[in-house]
Amino acid sequence: MITLPEHLEIRDPRFLDFIHPMAQLERLATGFTWTEGPVWFGDHGCVLFSDIPSRRILRWSDTGGLTVFRENSGFNNGNTRDEVGRLIGCRHGFRDVVRTEWDGSLTILASDHDGCRLNSPNDVVVTSDGTVWFTDPTYGILGDFEGFRATPEQGARHVFRLSPGGAPEPVISDFTQPNGLAFSPDERRLYVAESGKSHDDTVPAVIRQFDLGDDGSLRDAGVLAELDCGFPDGLRVDRLGNVWSSARDGVHCFTPSGALLGKILIPETVANLCFGGADGQRLFITATTSLYRIYVGVKGAEPWTRSHLG
Numbered sequence: 001m002i003t004l005p006e007h008l009e010i011r012d013p014r015f016l017d018f019i020h021p022m023a024q025l026e027r028l029a030t031g032f033t034w035t036e037g038p039v040w041f042g043d044h045g046c047v048l049f050s051d052i053p054s055r056r057i058l059r060w061s062d063t064g065g066l067t068v069f070r071e072n073s074g075f076n077n078g079n080t081r082d083e084v085g086r087l088i089g090c091r092h093g094f095r096d097v098v099r100t101e102w103d104g105s106l107t108i109l110a111s112d113h114d115g116c117r118l119n120s121p122n123d124v125v126v127t128s129d130g131t132v133w134f135t136d137p138t139y140g141i142l143g144d145f146e147g148f149r150a151t152p153e154q155g156a157r158h159v160f161r162l163s164p165g166g167a168p169e170p171v172i173s174d175f176t177q178p179n180g181l182a183f184s185p186d187e188r189r190l191y192v193a194e195s196g197k198s199h200d201d202t203v204p205a206v207i208r209q210f211d212l213g214d215d216g217s218l219r220d221a222g223v224l225a226e227l228d229c230g231f232p233d234g235l236r237v238d239r240l241g242n243v244w245s246s247a248r249d250g251v252h253c254f255t256p257s258g259a260l261l262g263k264i265l266i267p268e269t270v271a272n273l274c275f276g277g278a279d280g281q282r283l284f285i286t287a288t289t290s291l292y293r294i295y296v297g298v299k300g301a302e303p304w305t306r307s308h309l310g
């Protein structure tokens with residue numbers, strides 16, 4: 001008989017392979033408005049994350065505590081790193097996807113499609129060949145809270161693929177609101193969160209999955225899982241292929257076949273998460289006003305986490 005702390009909900013005993021009963025949920029920092037976009041920089045020993053409405057990217061580390069990484073972030077939302085470790089972010093305010101170069105300068109990677117401005121890029125992932133994949137829902141232009149109110153110009157809320165040096169190419173266009181996205185460890189399966197339930201209760205709160213063919217085509221492989229609390233926003237995949245999703249009540253962990261292993265219950269609505277920490281086995285969780293951390297005993301699947309950068 002194992003007595004678990006209140007923040008752990010075990011649905012399948014396999015969850016205990018990743019969650020230690022002694023693991024404490026730490027609130028590292030609080031007082032923000034709407035946190036998102038955590039990304040680990042092992043080479044700097046810190047996690048970066050966005051506070052979207054305050055137009056800041058924050059930095060937190062064990063040694064340095066909380067500091068501001070970037071002011072005037074343009075309502076930056078989701079973040080990731082590319083195949084060589086550069087920061088890639090989605091900015092609602094500028095309605096673009098931007099790369100931070102090693103010298104700190106910014107390079108805009110995508111801002112329009114078919115002669116029209118993007119809606120408000122939300123989240124982004126980069127595969128090991130340098131291809132940037134991002135979602136373009138309308139959250140950042142619905143009002144002035146996390147962007148600037150505007151009328152959508154795109155005919156759909158696309159998932160885009162951006163090959164190095166190319167233009168954004170819509171690869172999935174039937175989402176109500178695509179949101180977080182992540183690849184399986186072999187980069188052959190793409191998971192995308194459908195968060196349309198945020199404004200339309202009839203939209204199912206599902207994580208959809210797509211198989212990437214040798215010719216670059218994406219085949220709809222159906223639904224991985226439907227959430228039983230809130231809707232999915234940010235997603236991450238671990239090295240064993242489990243999918244960790246944000247939810248209203250915390251973080252839900254699903255096997256690659258969609259079985260719910262368990263939940264990490266968080267006292268605030270979770271928007272996103274990332275793997276990191278000195279040993280790579282911590283989950284950093286952005287939840288409304290706070291940044292949390294917990295030991296999870298498994299590392300993230302992103303290609304850059306396998307190098308000194310992770």
Ligand code: MG
Nearest residue numbers: 123179180233
């Ligand atoms: Mg998001």
